[in-house]
Amino acid sequence: MPGYPALPEGIAYGGDYNPEQWPEEVWREDVRLMREAGVNLVSLGVFNWSMLEPAEGVYDFDRLDRIVELLHSWGIMINLATPTSSPPTWFRTAHPGARLVDREGHVIAGGTRHSFCPSSPEYATASQRLAERLAERYAGHPAIAMWHVHNEYGWANARCYCETSAEAFRDWLRERHGDVAALNAAWGTTFWGLTYGSFEEVEPPRLALPGQLTALQLDYARFSVEAHIANFRRERDTIRRFGDQPVTTNFMIANCVAMDYWRWADEVDVVSNDHYLEAARAENHIELAMAADLTRSVAGGRAWMLMEHSTGAVNWQPRNLAKRPGEMRRNSLAHVARGSDSVLFFQWRASRHGAEKFHSAMLPHAGTDSSLWRDVVALGADLRGLAGVRGSRVEAEVALVWDWESFWALELEWRPSVDLRFRERMDAYYEALWREHVTVDFAHPGADLSAYRMVVVPSSYLLTEAAGKNLRRYVEAGGHLVVSYFSGIVDENDAVHPGAHPGALRDVLGLSVEEFHPLPENGTVPVGDDGLTGRIWSERIRLAGARTVHAFTGGPDAGHPAVTRHELGAGTAWYVATALDPSPDRAPGVPEGFRAPGHAPGVPEGRRDSGDRGDLGDLGDLGDLGGPAGGTGTGTERDLRALLRAVLDQAGVSRPRGLPDTLELVRRGRYLFLINHGEEPVTVPEVSGTGMLDGAAYTGSATVPAGGVTVVEPAGDA
Secondary structure (H helix, E strand, O other): OOOOOOOOOOOEEEEEEOHHHOOHHHHHHHHHHHHHHOOOEEEEOOOOHHHHOOEOOEOOOHHHHHHHHHHHHOOOEEEEEEOOOOOOHHHHHHOHHHEOEOOOOOEOOOOOOOOEOOOOHHHHHHHHHHHHHHHHHHOOOOOEEEEEEOOOOOOOOOOOOOHHHHHHHHHHHHHHHOOHHHHHHHHOOOHHHOOOOOHHHOOOOOOOOOOOOHHHHHHHHHHHHHHHHHHHHHHHHHHHOOOOOOEEOEEOOOOOOOOOHHHHHHHOOOOEEEOOOOOOOOOHHHHHHHHHHHHHHHOOOOOEEEEEOOOOOOOOOOOOOOOOOOHHHHHHHHHHHOOEOEEEEOOOEOOOOOOOOOOOOOEOOOOOOOHHHHHHHHHHHHHHHOHHHOOOOEOOOEEEEOOHHHHHHHOOOOOOOOOOOHHHHHHHHHHHHHHOOOOEEEEOOOOOOOOOOEEEEOOOOEOOHHHHHHHHHHHHOOOEEEEEOOOOOEOOOOOEOOOOEOHHHHHHHOEEEEEEOOOOOOOEEEEOOOOEEEEOOOEEEEEOOOEEEEEEOOOOOOOOEEEEEEEEOOEEEEEEOOEEEOOOOOOOOOOHHHOOOOOOOOOOOOOOOOOOOOOOOOOOOOOOOOOOOOOOOOOOOHHHHHHHHHHHHHHOOOOOOOOOOOEEEEEEOOEEEEEEOOOOOEEEEOOOEEEOOOOOEEOOEEEEOOOOEEEEEOOOOO
């Protein structure tokens, strides 16, 4: 399988280029300015199906030939797209059965991209035919560095509910379950007397009255992912017949709920991702770091590609805030720090027409006499200075368990509380670790976890029996596990594990849960004797080997454990039965109950970073994914930080101490990235080497200016 694309100039820099939107006299100005900015790679042809095939079976590559040759003559490499995310209007007219249908049975109109059924055989034929023509013509061209299949699978047509999809779903169910008796058993259809007599009786989870079978909804989500993967494979395998350049498609990791990217990871030659800053979110650079770490983890620790992000404002958020001075640079270099070997944008030149005309670009409507253009040129120079970073790896000692299937299952209807949100807990735990200057990987719950000193499970409502055993083996071998509430509750079919909660985790945690007590809106419960409080959740715990670290001191579970610790084998498992909140009258020190015990079990030999990974209605849109309640950045989850700090110490996780949490510090290989998100300069001790961006010599410390970025290459073998 091909690896990362071969590029002559180190870090890839550029973005989507859409010359079909412009008269040909603009093209030469574009390529001249690209070279001025340091652009060395463009994604070409993402949306030009209607120009390449103006009528069914009629092809015209003349304009594409000319732009490919022009880019090649200026030394700009091409990530050539198959424009199959946006079929032409003739396709909709000729093949009405291929149109997308929503849950309510509405046929979705055209005039936008993605408005096709992913299970359509007509779409499969047309998209493969176009991919074949493109690959046959261009695979041997020296300017083609790689291939970009489709664009953002699952962006708007994550699921289709037409009859074609229904038939494809039934075929998928036959393959997955074998016979209808096995399907009935897996789905628990005896509940409400919903037993199926044959696969032909199964309908997709279209709009229904409340209480629709949750296992039906989960399987439809899985089926839909596989339908998109099948479309990708078809085009990828067609392209591979003609050349050996790497083939990718751009993911939307962290923000596209509907795609299971663990399933996608092995399908692409190089993982690429689109990331757009949540402009209105406080300290949104923390969410950016999380998305980058998750992308690197899906890539198995290998270098990945930032395929799209923005120079400034986007066009689709409620309030599209422009980036502040220096923010584009910090955003871009933070992605590089966390494993990206590219900085690519949507798009090169700002569009005059269509839905994205107010989306920022590398070349803005204001032209080259603008601060944004000057920042684009300066960033190109920065990236040339970072060429040596390319290919190096980020090492992590801590992993967070992330499972898209659990995400889907948790946010179905009729859970114990509407406040149970996957991203709420994931973001809270990630933020606390980020503020402790801990670089993390993400892992599937069934992955090999032996490389990590500490593993955190913020939200794993759906956890298979096998995954539960995997976590137990991890602890017994000397690992340190932290689990948050409402994890390990159901299996892969959303069936409650036999016995008391949390079924898949009872043994490793050394406890059981007798009763859930979700809190009322904005409700809190006191925890311990020193002013701790909990939000969202409380529960009645019975100890079965674990010890109480803190108890609830009020609320429905007063006197019962709130935080527990269980020594198991050579390791330790912690459980947190509420969302710990900061106390306004308490300093952010470690509470007594959170101090690491004197004996810290050893870490097994070879515990290194292996890089291994292991509203379900219509999740095709991005929606409000939520974040830690109450915002971020002013001590939020301070007491969760205290707990995690104690476990980090017990696990022997190395990290810098005494730095402000406005400073982002990441080591990538031998290179140290220091990104200051604060308004005051920060001096980082024990830094010696050469600044890769400014050539400065650092001896003993480095001072990073407010809003600045410093990248240090240590001297010698350091």
